Structures are given as C-alpha cells and as structure tokens.
Amino acid sequence: MPVPHDDAPAEAVGPLLRGVAVLRALTAASQQQLSLGDLARATGLARATTDRIAATLARLGYLRVDGRTAALAPALMEVGNAYLASVRLPDLLGPIADRLADTLDESVSLAVPDGAGIRFVHQATRRRTLSLSFRIGDLLPLERTAPGPLFAALWSEDDWRAWSARGPEPFPALPQALGDVPDLRVRALAAARDGWALDDQLIEPGLVALAVPVHDATGALVCALSVVSHTSRHSAPDLRAALLPALADARDTMEAVLRAPTGRTGQATSAASPCTGRTATAAATAASKDELGADFIESLARGLLVPTAFGAERPELSLSAVAEATGLARATARRALITLEHLGYVTTTGRSFRLTPTVLELGYAPLSRLSLAELAAPHLADLVTQVHDSASMAVLDGHDIRYTARVAASRVMSVRISVGTRFPAYATAMGRVLLAALPVGACDALLAGEELRPLTAHTLTAPAALAAALDRARADGHAVVTGELEDGLRSIAVPIHAADGRVLAAVNVSMHTARRSLDECRATVLPALRAAAARIEADLAVAGRFAPTPVA
Numbered sequence: 001m002p003v004p005h006d007d008a009p010a011e012a013v014g015p016l017l018r019g020v021a022v023l024r025a026l027t028a029a030s031q032q033q034l035s036l037g038d039l040a041r042a043t044g045l046a047r048a049t050t051d052r053i054a055a056t057l058a059r060l061g062y063l064r065v066d067g068r069t070a071a072l073a074p075a076l077m078e079v080g081n082a083y084l085a086s087v088r089l090p091d092l093l094g095p096i097a098d099r100l101a102d103t104l105d106e107s108v109s110l111a112v113p114d115g116a117g118i119r120f121v122h123q124a125t126r127r128r129t130l131s132l133s134f135r136i137g138d139l140l141p142l143e144r145t146a147p148g149p150l151f152a153a154l155w156s157e158d159d160w161r162a163w164s165a166r167g168p169e170p171f172p173a174l175p176q177a178l179g180d181v182p183d184l185r186v187r188a189l190a191a192a193r194d195g196w197a198l199d200d201q202l203i204e205p206g207l208v209a210l211a212v213p214v215h216d217a218t219g220a221l222v223c224a225l226s227v228v229s230h231t232s233r234h235s236a237p238d239l240r241a242a243l244l245p246a247l248a249d250a251r252d253t254m255e256a257v258l259r260a261p262t263g264r265t266g267q268a269t270s271a272a273s274p275c276t277g278r279t280a281t282a283a284a285t286a287a288s289k290d291e292l293g294a295d296f297i298e299s300l301a302r303g304l305l306v307p308t309a310f311g312a313e314r315p316e317l318s319l320s321a322v323a324e325a326t327g328l329a330r331a332t333a334r335r336a337l338i339t340l341e342h343l344g345y346v347t348t349t350g351r352s353f354r355l356t357p358t359v360l361e362l363g364y365a366p367l368s369r370l371s372l373a374e375l376a377a378p379h380l381a382d383l384v385t386q387v388h389d390s391a392s393m394a395v396l397d398g399h400d401i402r403y404t405a406r407v408a409a410s411r412v413m414s415v416r417i418s419v420g421t422r423f424p425a426y427a428t429a430m431g432r433v434l435l436a437a438l439p440v441g442a443c444d445a446l447l448a449g450e451e452l453r454p455l456t457a458h459t460l461t462a463p464a465a466l467a468a469a470l471d472r473a474r475a476d477g478h479a480v481v482t483g484e485l486e487d488g489l490r491s492i493a494v495p496i497h498a499a500d501g502r503v504l505a506a507v508n509v510s511m512h513t514a515r516r517s518l519d520e521c522r523a524t525v526l527p528a529l530r531a532a533a534a535r536i537e538a539d540l541a542v543a544g545r546f547a548p549t550p551v552a
C-alpha cells in the first residue's frame with residue numbers, strides 16, 4: 001500500500017499523510033501488527049521515517065511499539081469516537097435499534113454511505129453461529145448490501161459516474177469468494193419506489209438483510225436501519241413480509257427523535273470543550289517534542305489533534321473553532337484540515353468543517369473487536385515488567401473466578417495458572433474484589449448456596465469473617481489474600497470498572513509470601529497495580545464508548 005500523496009494539494013502536511021498511511025497499513029494487517037521493517041515495506045516509506053512515525057504515534061497512544069513490532073492501540077478509537085459523537089446517530093438512535101433487536105431477536109444495524117461502501121455506525125448484534133458479525137466501522141461494498149440501493153436511489157449522474165469509476169477498494173470485513181451481484185441501478189429504482197431494499201445473500205450465503213431509510217427533520221437521508229437474519233430463519237421475501245412493519249415502526253420512532261429539538265444536529269458552539277475527554281492540545285505536543293526531540297514529528301501529532309476537536313456539541317466547526325479547540329495556530333489548523341479533507345476524513349460546507357465516516361477506517365472496527373482481556377494483556381505485561389511477579393485478569397463466573405488473561409513472570413517459582421483456570425471466589429483476592437462489587441443482596445444470595453471449604457489451614461470459612469473481608473475490600477478498593485488458596489501464595493487485586501462504574505473484572509499480582517512482607521506488597525505492588533488498572537480502564541472507556549467491549 002504505497003503512500004497516496006502524489007495527488008495531494010501543495011499545502012498538505014506530508015508527515016500527516018505518512019502517519020495516516022502507517023495507521024492504514026496496520027489496520028489492513030492481520031492482527032493489526034507488523035514489524036517496523038514490514039511496515040516500511042507496506043507503506044513504501046524509508047525505514048528511518050517509519051521508525052519516527054511509529055515513535056510519534058506511540059507517544060500519542062495510538063500505537064504500541066514493542067521492540068521491533070508496532071500494533072494499533074485502543075486510544076486510536078478516539079478519532080472514530082469523535083465522528084460517532086458528532087454525527088449523533090449512535091447516541092440518539094442506537095437505543096431504538098437495540099430495542100428492535102431485542103424484540104425481533106435478530107441483529108439490527110445503522111449504516112451510512114461512505115464512498116463505494118456502506119459503513120456501520122451502530123450494531124446490535126445477536127450472536128449466532130451461522131453468520132458473520134460486523135462491528136462499528138466495518139465497510140461493506142454498497143452494491144452487495146440492503147442499505148446500498150437506498151443510498152444510490154438519491155445519486156446524481158455525477159455520483160453514478162464516480163461509482164462506475166471506483167477503484168478496487170479493499171473490504172476487509174468481507175468474506176472471499178462472492179457470487180454475481182444484480183444491477184445496482186435496477187435495485188436503486190426499486191428502493192426508491194418501495195422505500196425498502198433487500199440483500200438476498202449477496203454478502204454471504206445464508207445472510208439476508210432488509211433495510212429502510214431514516215430521514216432527519218429536514219428530510220435528508222441520514223442512515224439506513226437494517227435487520228439481518230439467516231435463511232435458516234427467514235428467506236428474503238419472508239424477511240420483508242415478517243419484519244418490515246416492525247422495522248418501519250422503529251424507523252418512525254427514530255425520525256420522531258431526530259425531529260425533536262434535542263435530535264437536531266446543533267450548530268457549532270465554540271465555547272464547549274472537545275468531547276473526547278483527552279486534554280491533548282498543541283501544548284501537550286510541544287512538551288512531547290521537548291522530551292523526544294527528533295523522534296517526535298510534531299506536525300503529525302498536531303494534525304491528529306484536529307479530528308478530536310469535533311464532538312457531540314461540536315459537529316461542525318469553523319477554522320477558528322478548530323484552532324481554538326486544539327490550541328493550534330490558524331495556519332497550522334488550516335493545513336491539517338486541507339490534508340484531512342484530501343484524505344476524505346473531513347468535508348466542508350461553506351466555511352464549516354465536519355468529520356466523515358471514513359475516519360473509522362483508522363483501526364476502529366478491528367480495535368472494537370478486542371475483548372477486555374485483550375485490551376488488558378499489554379498493560380498486564382508492563383505491570384509484570386515492573387513488579388517481576390505474575391499478573392492476571394479474572395471475571396466472576398457463578399461461585400468461581402475464571403482467568404481471562406494471565407502474564408507469568410519468568411521466574412522458576414511462578415505459580416502455574418492459565419486462562420480458563422477457575423478457583424472458588426471466596427478464597428481469592430480477585431474473587432473478593434468481584435464479590436464485594438456485587439449488590440449486597442446478590443452477594444449474600446451467591447454465598448448462601450456455597451460451602452466455604454478450607455483449602456488451606458488459613459482459608460476464611462466463617463461467613464462473618466468473609467463478610468468482614470468483603471467490607472474491607474469495598475472500603476479499601478483492593479483485597480489481599482495470603483495463603484488461603486495455597487500455602488505461601490499471596491495475591492493482591494483491584495477491580496476494573498466500565499465507564500458507567502460497573503465492575504467487569506479484577507486484576508491481580510500474585511507472589512510467594514517470601515518475596516515481600518504484606519506492608520511491602522501494599523507499598524510497592526499496589527500503586528503499580530492501580531496504575532495498570534487505570535490504564536486498562538482508560539482503554540476500555542475509549543473502546544467501549546459506542547460498542548460494548550466483550551468481557552472475556
């Protein structure tokens with residue numbers, strides 16, 4: 001994938017173009033990681049340039065560089081989040097789509113047109129073994145989908161010409177060998193006449209989809225609402241007969257929301273702060289430059305600040321508003337916007353700028369597929385490097401904790417535990433943190449059915465003693481268990497919270513008691529453990545903003 005900047009306007013920021021090329025190459029790579037050498041080859045950039053870009057992107061939190069390997073990092077999703085927040089469709093319409101999915105027990109999605117494709121901005125997915133499941137940010141070829149003809153129904157002759165001249169775009173979400181596709185013009189005419197469109201197994205054998213258009217208060221088509229099923233449940237004609245009324249009802253509810261005053265895409269307000277939660281500004285990039293020197297490409301970092309200036313209260317911004325929000329000089333902000341427009345990430349109407357769904361191509365779909373355990377793994381590895389003892393993540397599963405991630409310290413004496421291992425929650429530090437987070441009634445009910453067996457001579461087996469230990473875990477925000485699961489083993493654990501405050505998992509460090517006293521453990525391990533938990537929670541907040549992160 002050579003760097004696409006031959007046709008870039010003269011004022012475009014070269015380093016920003018090259019940085020985006022690196023992010024796109026990593027998005028296209030299997031596992032979203034490449035050696036720095038392969039990254040240089042994939043982008044056509046010089047190796048030294050690639051290294052400096054990778055160092056800059058790593059500093060921004062968008063890449064993780066481990067030795068010679070670069071991988072996309074979840075913080076990059078804040079760029080896509082800025083688009084999703086600013087377009088407001090997921091926030092306003094997502095809950096209605098979720099309710100429809102529950103009612104129908106089928107997958108429901110919202111998609112917008114994006115060049116020669118449709119891109120998903122919301123997914124309410126029912127897990128089925130038989131079909132593909134798509135994520136927010138996935139792009140499908142428009143002519144193979146149900147929403148496609150609805151969008152094409154509004155095309156001008158220029159749009160059709162652009163469509164005919166389209167290049168061979170990659171569609172990474174698409175399965176390989178696909179059959180013939182019916183004429184899009186014919187389907188677009190039918191969609192305009194009927195107000196709905198079907199995909200009868202054009203994406204994948206067995207996959208059928210039905211879509212209707214959703215309009216805003218001005219009558220503009222803003223997205224398509226689709227229900228996706230499988231031929232084992234509905235043939236395509238049957239899907240339309242059975243589900244069109246419910247789909248049309250949900251669409252009417254969505255259009256009513258978009259007509260309500262809060263549903264309008266508000267005018268840009270210049271005073272509000274960007275919604276991304278990051279305080280990244282020009283001042284921060286300058287500080288990074290001071291620290292990293294020649295390895296930090298400030299113009300790339302500055303350019304990537306621009307998308308995060310957009311948000312729910314700031315869907316459209318003038319050049320001055322972008323400069324103000326980012327702290328960039330007007331001329332710098334202008335060149336960044338020109339570059340982003342060239343890349344297709346920004347569009348202009350008059351004097352205002354908006355993000356486009358194409359920014360979601362920067363890693364959004366693959367990063368949103370990461371589970372909580374996968375988000376946690378690099379942070380647990382960093383923690384192990386700091387404390388030289390093993391670190392793990394576990395979830396509550398009935399009366400047990402179940403390990404979902406584990407990074408072993410490379411010491412001969414380390415405890416052998418692997419992902420999937422279960423232990424009784426009451427006798428472990430992670431279990432106590434997880435039990436302590438349950439509503440009191442639920443915790444009592446869970447423990448009422450459980451015999452507290454002594455696993456060692458130290459296991460707390462008196463219900464009152466366990467209740468006191470859980471109270472302490474609640475008050476302290478951590479739990480320590482020494483020798484209750486196994487003699488000589490100490491574990492210290494803290495909870496992992498979702499952005500809404502729910503405890504989803506626990507992380508711990510486990511060690512032999514001879515390694516540190518209890519006080520030393522609290523003094524040295526706990527701060528490192530808490531910091532790792534905070535980094536995991538920060539990734540989770542970005543990754544889970546619009547799509548629930550799979551927990552295990």
Ligand code: PHB
Nearest residue numbers: 109145146199203209226
């Ligand atoms: C489609 O193939 O048209 C399709 C697939 C998945 C969706 C929506 C539409 O969520």
